[in-house]
Amino acid sequence: MYAKCGSLKQARYVFYSTQNPDIVSWSSLIVSYAQFGLGHEALNLFIMIRNLDVQPNEVTYLRFSVHAVTLDLWRKRAAENILKLDPCNSAALILLSNIHAYVGNQKEVAILRNLMKEMGVQKIPGQSWIEVKDQIHVFFLEDSSHSQRGKIYMMLEDVWLHMLDHGYDPCQRKKIENVKILSVAEDESVKTREVVEEKTASTKKRKRKGTSSETVAGFNVFRSSTSVAQSSGETQVDEESIELNKKKKKKEQNRQLERDAIFRKQHNIHVSGYNVPSPLQSFDELKSRYNCPSYLLRNLKELGFREPTPIQRQAIPVLLDGRECFACAPTGSGKTLAFVCPMLMKLKDPEKELSIWSWMNRIKLFKQIDSVLKACSNPSIIRSLFSATLPDFVEDRARELMHDAVRVIVGRKNMASETIKQKLVFTGSEDGKLLAIRQSFAESLNPPVLVFLQSKERAKELYGELAFDNVRIDVIHSDLSQQEVVLYPFEHHKIFIAGKTWVLIATDVVARGMDFKGVNCVINYDFPDCASAYVHRIGQGGLEKRLLFTEEDIPFLRNVANLMAASGCEVPSCLMELQKKEVEEAPAQKRFNLNKTRPITA
Numbered sequence: 001m002y003a004k005c006g007s008l009k010q011a012r013y014v015f016y017s018t019q020n021p022d023i024v025s026w027s028s029l030i031v032s033y034a035q036f037g038l039g040h041e042a043l044n045l046f047i048m049i050r051n052l053d054v055q056p057n058e059v060t061y062l063r064f065s066v067h068a069v070t071l072d073l074w075r076k077r078a079a080e081n082i083l084k085l086d087p088c089n090s091a092a093l094i095l096l097s098n099i100h101a102y103v104g105n106q107k108e109v110a111i112l113r114n115l116m117k118e119m120g121v122q123k124i125p126g127q128s129w130i131e132v133k134d135q136i137h138v139f140f141l142e143d144s145s146h147s148q149r150g151k152i153y154m155m156l157e158d159v160w161l162h163m164l165d166h167g168y169d170p171c172q173r174k175k176i177e178n179v180k181i182l183s184v185a186e187d188e189s190v191k192t193r194e195v196v197e198e199k200t201a202s203t204k205k206r207k208r209k210g211t212s213s214e215t216v217a218g219f220n221v222f223r224s225s226t227s228v229a230q231s232s233g234e235t236q237v238d239e240e241s242i243e244l245n246k247k248k249k250k251k252e253q254n255r256q257l258e259r260d261a262i263f264r265k266q267h268n269i270h271v272s273g274y275n276v277p278s279p280l281q282s283f284d285e286l287k288s289r290y291n292c293p294s295y296l297l298r299n300l301k302e303l304g305f306r307e308p309t310p311i312q313r314q315a316i317p318v319l320l321d322g323r324e325c326f327a328c329a330p331t332g333s334g335k336t337l338a339f340v341c342p343m344l345m346k347l348k349d350p351e352k353e354l355s356i357w358s359w360m361n362r363i364k365l366f367k368q369i370d371s372v373l374k375a376c377s378n379p380s381i382i383r384s385l386f387s388a389t390l391p392d393f394v395e396d397r398a399r400e401l402m403h404d405a406v407r408v409i410v411g412r413k414n415m416a417s418e419t420i421k422q423k424l425v426f427t428g429s430e431d432g433k434l435l436a437i438r439q440s441f442a443e444s445l446n447p448p449v450l451v452f453l454q455s456k457e458r459a460k461e462l463y464g465e466l467a468f469d470n471v472r473i474d475v476i477h478s479d480l481s482q483q484e485v486v487l488y489p490f491e492h493h494k495i496f497i498a499g500k501t502w503v504l505i506a507t508d509v510v511a512r513g514m515d516f517k518g519v520n521c522v523i524n525y526d527f528p529d530c531a532s533a534y535v536h537r538i539g540q541g542g543l544e545k546r547l548l549f550t551e552e553d554i555p556f557l558r559n560v561a562n563l564m565a566a567s568g569c570e571v572p573s574c575l576m577e578l579q580k581k582e583v584e585e586a587p588a589q590k591r592f593n594l595n596k597t598r599p600i601t602a
């Protein structure tokens with residue numbers, strides 16, 4: 001393991017600190033030496049184990065001979081010994097054929113390959129295993145048969161991202177490859193390709209010269225095989241060149257995966273899921289990859305959208321590939337276009353179909369995620385979930401309900417946008433809050449202003465307090481009829497943004513369902529009941545965000561302070577050092593009730 005990770009020193013240390021190393025340990029060290037190009041050290045060790053009367057096994061011979069392949073004597077002996085142990089051993093036969101190919105002995109290669117065919121020996125893919133909760137799971141390269149393959153590949157993608165986050169640079173891999181040992185299967189594939197290349201070349205040569213193939217005796221064990229027809233050799237060449245093409249394709253796919261990973265890293269995109277499509281480099285790719293209608297691209301240009309935002313780069317191809325998707329990206333990061341663009345591209349008559357859709361969608365916005373996702377269980381519907389926050393329980397439900405979904409996270413999950421200016425304002429008490437808001441309106445009221453409170457009772461109460469001040473104020477909460485709530489964005493929102501209403505008081509419920517573009521300032525009058533509520537509140541447009549807090553809020557401040565600091569805002573160090581509140585798991589309900597009964601004024 002240490003040697004595979006590049007540290008021969010550690011590998012040797014582990015070996016020499018093992019009391020009575022068994023053949024597995026010996027074989028591992030031999031492989032390590034060979035892997036690092038230390039053929040003589042590997043050979044010395046091999047001789048040593050013979051002298052120590054340790055019996056080499058098949059793996060010792062196989063591995064040793066793979067890496068010490070230039071040593072003629074050992075190569076031959078290794079081959080004979082392997083076949084003595086198991087004459088039908090596919091790995092050994094392939095290895096032998098590769099060894100012959102290495103030294104240009106094409107006739108032996110052809111004999112061996114035909115013999116394998118005659119004996120019905122099939123190449124067994126190398127397998128790995130892992131034990132999880134007393135159960136052994138066996139798998140091979142690119143295995144997709146496991147019932148939980150989606151989760152497994154998602155996890156692998158996460159591990160890959162962690163490696164990238166910790167500085168692993170796939171471009172540097174070439175350097176490591178000099179000392180990297182390939183698994184037997186990989187080794188075989190590389191060498192098989194060389195065999196095929198050489199073989200194809202030699203077959204062509206033969207054809208040109210018009211010479212007939214000869215039957216050549218090979219190793220003793222194969223002498224019985226005397227007839228090798230040229231035609232069967234050619235068929236084999238055809239098969240192998242198909243195989244070669246497949247491998248070339250695979251290699252190109254792997255390169256693409258690495259390019260995608262680097263590109264995603266540059267744009268802070270994190271994905272998991274099986275076979276995630278490449279992100280978009282530009283909007284033009286919508287045309288070349290997905291045949292996007294030209295009018296859409298024209299419209300994007302007219303809107304001044306030159307480059308896709310990170311969420312658009314990844315989510316659009318996912319949806320256009322017909323995959324379901326759940327995504328989390330900061331507020332204002334362009335999520336709307338990320339799901340609207342694929343929809344527009346799939347609609348046959350966008351104008352007609354959209355007018356019906358927009359009404360349905362408004363209504364659906366207010367429903368629970370579960371019922372929305374379940375209702376859309378028709379397999380022809382591609383479901384997607386876009387949000388600025390993605391709590392774990394929502395993510396778990398989405399994974400359960402969606403089929404083979406791709407997860408896309410831009411930046412860190414549940415983070416506020418880095419472009420939003422956030423300010424913490426200490427007001428001491430409830431009375432202090434009222435004073436502070438009145439003072440700020442008197443000094444610098446810059447409408448439209450959105451004010452968030454935790455409950456409809458408190459929203460109504462604050463409205464009552466401020467209604468008689470010299471401020472044009474309105475309130476929206478869940479006591480309004482469904483129709484009013486649905487219509488709000490169209491009617492009241494217009495009035496609000498047009499400046500007829502200066503201050504709009506709202507609750508968290510409203511913050512999640514509406515999109516208040518053009519707001520200048522967001523005041524969090526009440527402390528949000530969780531960090532994700534805060535992210536949604538401050539996502540409602542506006543360059544300036546203020547969060548008022550009192551003595552009572554201090555124990556709950558840490559999460560929000562962390563969030564602010566993570567999105568680049570200045571937070572006093574004393575707040576960052578606050579003790580984590582013990583009741584952190586259940587504060588929301590508690591605080592909600594507390595605030596519900598807490599009056600706006602003392």
Ligand SMILES: Nc1ncnc2c1ncn2[C@@H]1O[C@H](COP(=O)(O)OP(=O)(O)OP(=O)(O)O)[C@@H](O)[C@H]1O
Binds near residue numbers: 309331
């Ligand atoms: N590719 C782009 N280039 C430039 N501007 C864009 C691009 N995509 C979207 N925008 C603009 O960015 C703004 C924010 O977009 P949008 O409302 O879709 O963000 P969002 O992530 O949905 O935010 P929220 O979470 O608040 O709903 C909009 O004004 C939109 O017109």
